[in-house]
Amino acid sequence: MTSPPRVRLADGFLAAVTEHLAALPPERGGAILGFGGTAHLLVSDTFGEYSPASWLISEELSEAVGVLEALAKGTLMGTVHSHPRGIPDPSWADVMTTAKALKLNPHLDELLIAIVTEGTPREFDVALGDRHRMSVHVLRRRVGMSVARNRPVRAAVTVHPIAHHLGGAGLAPDFHVSVDEALEGRCTPAYPPMVRRADGRQVLVVPLPEDHRGLLFVDALHPVVSPLALRVDSHGGLLPQSSPWDPTQDAARQVQGLVRRLRLRPDPDQWSRVRSLVGSLADQRVLVAGAGSVGCRIAEDLVRCGVETLTILDPDTVSRPNLARSVYTSWDLDRPKVEVLAQRLRDINPAADIRACALALADADLEALLDGVDLVVMATDDMGEQAHLAHWAYARGVPQVACAMYRKGAAGEVVLVVPEADTPCWNCCVGADSRSGELRPDANYGLGGRLVGEAALGPAINLVSSVASQLAVGLLAGPRSLAGQGLGRLIAQRRTVGLVSTTPDWDFFPDAFGDLRHQHEPQSVWPTVEARDDCPICGPEREAPLSREQGAEFVRQLRELADAARSDDAEAGQGDA
Amino acid sequence: MVTGVVRQPSVLPAARMAGHTPDPSVSEAEQVMRLDPERLEKWEPVHTSVLNGWRFQLTPIPGGVTFKFLAFRNPSDGNQFRLWVISPDMDSETLYGHRNHMVSVTIGGQRIAVLCGPGGRAAPDLATARTDAAKWALYIARRIAGQRPGFSE
Numbered sequence: 001m002t003s004p005p006r007v008r009l010a011d012g013f014l015a016a017v018t019e020h021l022a023a024l025p026p027e028r029g030g031a032i033l034g035f036g037g038t039a040h041l042l043v044s045d046t047f048g049e050y051s052p053a054s055w056l057i058s059e060e061l062s063e064a065v066g067v068l069e070a071l072a073k074g075t076l077m078g079t080v081h082s083h084p085r086g087i088p089d090p091s092w093a094d095v096m097t098t099a100k101a102l103k104l105n106p107h108l109d110e111l112l113i114a115i116v117t118e119g120t121p122r123e124f125d126v127a128l129g130d131r132h133r134m135s136v137h138v139l140r141r142r143v144g145m146s147v148a149r150n151r152p153v154r155a156a157v158t159v160h161p162i163a164h165h166l167g168g169a170g171l172a173p174d175f176h177v178s179v180d181e182a183l184e185g186r187c188t189p190a191y192p193p194m195v196r197r198a199d200g201r202q203v204l205v206v207p208l209p210e211d212h213r214g215l216l217f218v219d220a221l222h223p224v225v226s227p228l229a230l231r232v233d234s235h236g237g238l239l240p241q242s243s244p245w246d247p248t249q250d251a252a253r254q255v256q257g258l259v260r261r262l263r264l265r266p267d268p269d270q271w272s273r274v275r276s277l278v279g280s281l282a283d284q285r286v287l288v289a290g291a292g293s294v295g296c297r298i299a300e301d302l303v304r305c306g307v308e309t310l311t312i313l314d315p316d317t318v319s320r321p322n323l324a325r326s327v328y329t330s331w332d333l334d335r336p337k338v339e340v341l342a343q344r345l346r347d348i349n350p351a352a353d354i355r356a357c358a359l360a361l362a363d364a365d366l367e368a369l370l371d372g373v374d375l376v377v378m379a380t381d382d383m384g385e386q387a388h389l390a391h392w393a394y395a396r397g398v399p400q401v402a403c404a405m406y407r408k409g410a411a412g413e414v415v416l417v418v419p420e421a422d423t424p425c426w427n428c429c430v431g432a433d434s435r436s437g438e439l440r441p442d443a444n445y446g447l448g449g450r451l452v453g454e455a456a457l458g459p460a461i462n463l464v465s466s467v468a469s470q471l472a473v474g475l476l477a478g479p480r481s482l483a484g485q486g487l488g489r490l491i492a493q494r495r496t497v498g499l500v501s502t503t504p505d506w507d508f509f510p511d512a513f514g515d516l517r518h519q520h521e522p523q524s525v526w527p528t529v530e531a532r533d534d535c536p537i538c539g540p541e542r543e544a545p546l547s548r549e550q551g552a553e554f555v556r557q558l559r560e561l562a563d564a565a566r567s568d569d570a571e572a573g574q575g576d577a
Numbered sequence: 578m579v580t581g582v583v584r585q586p587s588v589l590p591a592a593r594m595a596g597h598t599p600d601p602s603v604s605e606a607e608q609v610m611r612l613d614p615e616r617l618e619k620w621e622p623v624h625t626s627v628l629n630g631w632r633f634q635l636t637p638i639p640g641g642v643t644f645k646f647l648a649f650r651n652p653s654d655g656n657q658f659r660l661w662v663i664s665p666d667m668d669s670e671t672l673y674g675h676r677n678h679m680v681s682v683t684i685g686g687q688r689i690a691v692l693c694g695p696g697g698r699a700a701p702d703l704a705t706a707r708t709d710a711a712k713w714a715l716y717i718a719r720r721i722a723g724q725r726p727g728f729s730e
Contacts, residue, residue: 362683383697384682391653425655432654437696536652543652546627551685554627558647558661558689561623561632565645565664 004124007112007136007155008220010040012163012175014126014134020044020176021082022116022132029055029081031065032112033074035195036202036220038160039112041074046178055081057097064182071187072194073177076105078112080134088117088125088135095152098139110140113152124156161251162222166206168252169259171216173206198228214262216255223251229258242343244331261350270349274305278477278484281306286476287369288377289313289361289389291337293326293461294403294468295379300327301469302377303345303352307476310345311355311373312338313364314380325458361385365548366392375476377468378402378415378426383437390426391545394419394537399475402426403468406439409456411501412464413439416471421491424531425538429497439507460502463522467500495526605631608703618707623647628684631703632663637715638722644714646692648706651682657699658706660692 013032020042021028027050033041043065047058057079065076079098083091090098090113098111105111114136121133128134137152166173173193181187194205196217203217213232219225226245230238241261245254271280284307288299291314299312318332318340332340338356345354357364362385370376376393378400380386386402393400394417402415413436415429430436441454474484490496501509501523513519536543546554609620609631620633630649636642645663650656659682679690680697692713693699700706716726 362686362688364686366686382681384680384688387653388683388686427653427655432651432657432697432699433701437698440696532655534656536656543656545653546685548686550627551683551687554625554684555687555689557625557627558663561625561647562663562666566666569643569645569664 004154004156005138006158007138008038008158008160009126009136010038010160010162010175012173013040013042014128014159015163016042016176017080017114017116017134018128018132021080022118022128024082026052026082026084026117027055029057029079031061032077032080032114033065033068034077034220035074035204038220039077040162040175040204041068041192042080042176043068043182044176044178046180053084054093058179060179060183064179067182068177068187068192072196073187073192074195076108076111078114080112080114080116082116085118088115088119088122088133089154090115090137090152095139095150098152099150102139102141108141110138112155113137113139124154126157126159160220160222162204162218165223165252165255166216166218169256171206171209171259173204201225203228208259208262210263214259216258216262223247223255227255227258229262231262241346261347263350271306277482278305278473279481281473281476282308284374284476285309285311285372286375286377286472287311287313287373288379289386290377290379290381291341292316292379292381293322293456293458294405294465295377296327296337296341297462297465298377298379298401298403298469298472299341299345300348301466302472302476303348303354305473306349308349308352310352311357311369312341313357313359313361313369314338315358315360315363321453325456325461361389366545367547370396370398373398375472376400377472379404379465379468383432383440387427387431388545390417390431391537393417394425395542395545400426401468401472401475402430403465404430404436404440405454405456405461405464407441407454408503409454409460410503411439411499411506412461414464414468414471414498414500416475416487416490416496416498418475418491418496419538422538423491423494423496424529425535427537428531428535429529457502463502464500467498467524471498490526494528494530497529498524498526500524605703612704612707623649625649628652630658633707633710635707635711635714637711637718641718642721644710644717646706646710648700648703648710651684651699653684654682654699657701658703659689659699660706660710661689662692 029048030042030044032039033043043061045058045061047060049056069075094113098113102108102111114134116128116132116134118132121127125133125135136155136157138155139152142150163175174191177187177192190207195202196205198217201219203219206216206218208214215230215232217228217230219227224247226243229241229243231241233239243258286302286307288295288310291312299310303310314337316337317334318328318337322328323330327344328340336358338358342354342356345352361380366389370392376398378386378389390400397419400417403412405412413430415426417423417426474487477484479485479488501521504521509523512525531538533539613620618633618635620631623630623632628649630647632645632647634643634645642665647661647663648658649661651659680693681688681690692709694705694709700709719726
């Protein structure tokens with residue numbers, strides 16, 4: 001015995017049949033439109049001629065099917081109509097009419113004949129409400145076989161829970177349209193939903209009703225194949241949103257998550273436990289330089305506290321050692337850190353405007369990056385580049401929070417710089433002539449001076465990063481907020497470098513704490529920092545940071561200097577070594 | 578009767594003004610004279626239109642390679658000195674090529690390989706810059722001569 005053919009029906013189509021056919025006395029009928037082999041749309045024949053035992057398909061239904069196909073609402077898959085009680089399968093007339101339809105549609109290989117009757121579902125039947133059932137039959141085109149001998153085959157039905165899952169997310173696309181609506185031009189792009197081709201597959205396009213700034217592409221094989229969430233940008237372009245879709249998990253909950261991500265405004269309740277401490281940080285703009293184990297934590301803290309405009313800058317991709325102590329996962333390996341982190345931050349707050357720049361600082365246009373920025377977080381592994389950024393930020397009056405780990409993660413430093421309050425600049429605190437250089441990991445000469453990837457535990461990094469996050473949030477929230485009120489004293493006393501130990505008896509801490517009892521790590525010391533009198537960044541006679549044009553000119557002049565010297569060497573008889 | 582001093586009209590020198598690029602100062606010149614009283618290292622000030630500094634040369638092994646350096650002030654490093662190797666050009670060398678033993682700093686968005694002190698430090702004065710340069714030059718010169726440097730190995 002051969003197994004029956006399988007037919008896929010959307011649950012929304014079944015609901016439409018229940019409401020618009022089964023609820024009325026037989027006979028009633030309509031056309032079935034589908035996408036990707038799944039029947040989803042009932043076109044009820046409001047012009048059909050009906051009797052208790054017959055349905056004469058109207059010309060208007062045929063015309064409406066053409067209109068709907070032209071509007072990309074689906075393609076014809078067959079017909080559905082109700083029968084009097086006790087006749088659950090197609091009649092000879094039903095088969096002959098369908099065979100005729102196949103002849104008229106040479107592009108179709110088969111058509112469905114669905115019969116709705118009152119009664120208990122038999123094997124393969126689908127229940128429609130409490131009192132009705134529907135059997136589905138497939139009439140295939142058979143070359144060389146007479147119409148009279150061609151018999152339809154009963155099909156087993158698979159129901160795809162599209163309406164159920166979308167409804168749980170607050171979306172209610174229509175799975176029914178009447179002939180009048182189709183012919184009177186009452187269809188819109190969203191009513192009924194359109195079908196389009198995406199990546200070689202037909203998908204149902206379901207827009208978010210409230211602002212039309214988001215779409216879901218629902219696959220014909222939903223939920224086995226993930227829906228695709230897309231945001232509509234200001235130019236009408238579609239921005240696909242990545243999805244951690246897992247077909248083994250609750251699909252309805254995952255659809256809700258996708259729709260939440262598409263909605264432009266998060267639920268205000270998201271901030272209910274931080275607003276009293278920080279107020280609203282939605283208007284604050286932050287640049288985070290460095291998306292390593294320190295930068296990714298601080299960026300996440302900022303977004304969780306309500307920052308909605310963030311630019312992340314880092315040239316690196318995620319590698320295996322990153323998994324031990326950052327927010328990245330094995331899914332992210334070899335992808336640019338900034339892209340992965342940006343997506344993670346958007347998952348936390350779908351309304352956040354996160355800009356990912358996979359660039360080194362030296363390759364970035366700092367002037368443009370700092371435009372309108374309220375805070376710079378500096379967490380790079382290249383102190384040369386960081387010095388340049390710090391100079392630019394100070395010259396622009398942009399506050400900075402910097403964070404770096406010391407060797408083995410035994411301690412770390414956080415630096416607070418507020419140009420408006422004339423605090424010492426980053427360079428005076430921990431720059432090129434400070435002891436910090438000896439405490440940080442070695443510069444990696446082979447990588448042009450970036451710090452080597454130092455052994456350190458994630459919890460130790462998180463401890464120091466959290467202190468930096470507190471400073472950053474406090475600065476953004478302002479001195480009148482509960483989060484920011486403690487910073488005023490630090491700034492006034494110029495205690496703008498925090499040394500945070502993550503291990504007991506670190507460096508000079510035993511001397512600093514003496515015999516003070518009950519001490520253990522973590523500990524912190526916030527010494528007073530003296531700015532250098534002749535500092536060109538924060539001193540009385542300040543110098544502007546060098547522009548890219550000046551840098552290029554300097555390199556050109558260095559080359560000239562080298563050429564002249566080598567020419568002299570050649571004359572003196574000393575060539576290249 | 579009118580008394581007073583007859584004087585010439587005031588004039589300004591036709592010289593360069595550049596408050597943001599500190600010229601080599603008198604104190605630096607005095608320091609140079611102390612560092613190289615015999616003028617063996619040929620210290621001389623260098624002006625570029627962007628940054629200024631001092632050029633000097635060291636010959637760590639008598640009769641061996643002479644290394645020429647530029648110590649320039651970088652404003653983003655608080656005007657500390659950074660050391661750039663003018664000659665010889667060994668960037669193509671893999672064993673003791675410059676880049677393998679240097680860090681980079683960013684000057685106006687341009688990465689420039691420089692010598693540094695411990696922990697990537699810039700040099701606060703010319704004496705420190707000379708010390709950093711001398712150590713590096715001796716290390717490279719010994720390796721070129723096929724000797725073990727005896728330090729930083």
